[in-house]
Amino acid sequence: MSVKHAIYRGLELGRSVLQLGLKSGGRFAAKLRAERFRVGPSVRTAQPQAFLPSRYRYYRTSLKGLAAQLQSAAFRRRFTGGSPRNRAVCLAFGLGVGLIEQQLEDDRKTAATCEEIQAVFRKKRFHGPLKPFTSGYKLEDYRIGKQIGKGSNAAVYEAAAQFAPSTESDTEKKCSQVQLREDKEEVETARSLTCCSLKSFPMAIKMMWNFGAGSSSENILKSMSQELVPAHPLALKREKEQITLDGQFGILPKRVSAHPNVIRVYRAFTADVPLLPGAQEEYPDVLPARLYPAGLGNNRTLFLVMKNYPYTLRQYLEESTPGRRQGSLMMLQLLEGVDHLCRQGVAHRDLKSDNVLLEFDSDGCPRLVISDFGCCLAQRDSSLQLPFNTIWVSRGGNSSLMAPEVATAVPGCSVVIDYSKADAWAVGAISYEIFGQHNPFYRAVGLESRRYQEKQLPPLPSSVPADVQLVIRLLLRRNPSKRPSARVAANMLHLSLWGRNALANQDSTGMKKVADWLLCQSAMVLLKGCGGPSGTSVEAELQRSFLSNLDLEDLRTAVGFLLYGHQRQACIVSARSSVTQVLKMDTLGDLD
Numbered sequence: 001m002s003v004k005h006a007i008y009r010g011l012e013l014g015r016s017v018l019q020l021g022l023k024s025g026g027r028f029a030a031k032l033r034a035e036r037f038r039v040g041p042s043v044r045t046a047q048p049q050a051f052l053p054s055r056y057r058y059y060r061t062s063l064k065g066l067a068a069q070l071q072s073a074a075f076r077r078r079f080t081g082g083s084p085r086n087r088a089v090c091l092a093f094g095l096g097v098g099l100i101e102q103q104l105e106d107d108r109k110t111a112a113t114c115e116e117i118q119a120v121f122r123k124k125r126f127h128g129p130l131k132p133f134t135s136g137y138k139l140e141d142y143r144i145g146k147q148i149g150k151g152s153n154a155a156v157y158e159a160a161a162q163f164a165p166s167t168e169s170d171t172e173k174k175c176s177q178v179q180l181r182e183d184k185e186e187v188e189t190a191r192s193l194t195c196c197s198l199k200s201f202p203m204a205i206k207m208m209w210n211f212g213a214g215s216s217s218e219n220i221l222k223s224m225s226q227e228l229v230p231a232h233p234l235a236l237k238r239e240k241e242q243i244t245l246d247g248q249f250g251i252l253p254k255r256v257s258a259h260p261n262v263i264r265v266y267r268a269f270t271a272d273v274p275l276l277p278g279a280q281e282e283y284p285d286v287l288p289a290r291l292y293p294a295g296l297g298n299n300r301t302l303f304l305v306m307k308n309y310p311y312t313l314r315q316y317l318e319e320s321t322p323g324r325r326q327g328s329l330m331m332l333q334l335l336e337g338v339d340h341l342c343r344q345g346v347a348h349r350d351l352k353s354d355n356v357l358l359e360f361d362s363d364g365c366p367r368l369v370i371s372d373f374g375c376c377l378a379q380r381d382s383s384l385q386l387p388f389n390t391i392w393v394s395r396g397g398n399s400s401l402m403a404p405e406v407a408t409a410v411p412g413c414s415v416v417i418d419y420s421k422a423d424a425w426a427v428g429a430i431s432y433e434i435f436g437q438h439n440p441f442y443r444a445v446g447l448e449s450r451r452y453q454e455k456q457l458p459p460l461p462s463s464v465p466a467d468v469q470l471v472i473r474l475l476l477r478r479n480p481s482k483r484p485s486a487r488v489a490a491n492m493l494h495l496s497l498w499g500r501n502a503l504a505n506q507d508s509t510g511m512k513k514v515a516d517w518l519l520c521q522s523a524m525v526l527l528k529g530c531g532g533p534s535g536t537s538v539e540a541e542l543q544r545s546f547l548s549n550l551d552l553e554d555l556r557t558a559v560g561f562l563l564y565g566h567q568r569q570a571c572i573v574s575a576r577s578s579v580t581q582v583l584k585m586d587t588l589g590d591l592d
């Protein structure tokens, strides 16, 4: 073996040890975090060694031991005393081990940076879009306007509080700003009409259709409990809450905290079904016999009060095609919303463009809000694993957008469906609609989530940024273990939108440049937050969401995916690259 070869082999060996080190380092990151919280919130006040978990300390000590051995006389005699080849191997191996130490130190610093940033941004909690109000637990508390939507389980009406006569509100101001920014004349006319309506009726009331739940409030709340997952803590009247918490009728479902991209239910109450506009023409069968003799509905039902949004995502996309940046921001909001739900142990299970509501921020950027939790999985233990032992267990709504692992599950005694990445898959499919294409899993294209092959996915237009195309392709991977989580996919979009410079000349192991970028980004978001209304823009909300959920491992995975995508892209663009090279990279990508 030549000296050149020997150096090469030594470095390879060192690199392998380094990679092993990084993997183990990652596994210990969570422990490291836990330990740090035990010691105290500030890293600077603790001695670096004090917050290292014991296995991590052991690991570092072993590596140090290894390095020491390398320097020991016996070791030197054995390897360095011989040929130049042995000396080269030894030198390179030592270099590898030195790199590990440095890498671990960098990792520790980056993890600490992530946690400090996270702590700062977690303190600023998001409060819902409507101003808090104290009344509103009865149907008579509201003025009800025209019908604004209808699904298979409910009709939705615009509403205003009787107890708060409408004044020049925030909604009004926002509307006029949106109107000013709108350039297309016809859209302007439609939107100003919508805005007038939103001004008079800033709320929406969803009246559930009640067939089988009976007419007692407890039974209604129990059978429609999933609708309460996005409910405000004060949504139910105190006594009702007590009955449902302590009474014989079981407990309320878990509830998710407020998030800019998840609907907030402000009030939930039961009341007698009223005869609302269009009821006898549009949904006579679900009315109680008192209102329509042939009706099959029960006398009482559940009402949910929310903010009134001017569009659903589907309606908006029927009249507009978002540009590159706006489309990326819209997709990112869905991923942030899904990640928020996942973290709280909730899977929506019925994501589609009708179940996403849309309004505009003060800059005219669409803000997306995930709504309709009627099919969600929200288990008390926050697990996203559903035992699937009989065909009577519901897999969720809308079978066209059911992730492959859900659609192909066959019931059996120890079968469990894992929903942790199912909503992220649906976001991948909806993203086609956001970028002006047919959803590949609807009739026009006709793929079936049960049996499609990834290579059958239709190409996206070249106007869609390459990173976004990569994220969509990854989200639609059949195998959930090869699919990024919503968090990782969101991180990829954040990095692509705001952190491209941090990725230049970056490899997936060293994260120092990314950590520096995170610090700059945090400072910028904090400054913007102090500067007034820009703090409530969609972009600012997204950046805060990202910074409050930082995790080194998720970030590293996102960087890895993006770098893989960039290399692949460079390979394709390069005139010299051969098809086999690109194919080889794709196989590698499939393996990670």
Ligand SMILES: Nc1ncnc2c1ncn2[C@@H]1O[C@H](COP(=O)(O)OP(=O)(O)OP(=O)(O)O)[C@@H](O)[C@H]1O
Pocket (backbone or CB within 6 Å): 148, 149, 150, 151, 152, 153, 154, 155, 156, 204, 206, 306, 307, 308, 309, 310, 311, 312, 354, 355, 357, 371, 372, 374
């Ligand atoms: N807060 C809201 N603001 C404005 N429109 C709304 C709101 N909530 C619902 N809608 C409209 O009402 C429609 C039906 O609402 P929703 O999807 O919640 O009903 P559903 O019967 O549970 O639907 P599904 O058929 O998906 O089960 C929506 O597609 C939308 O058009």
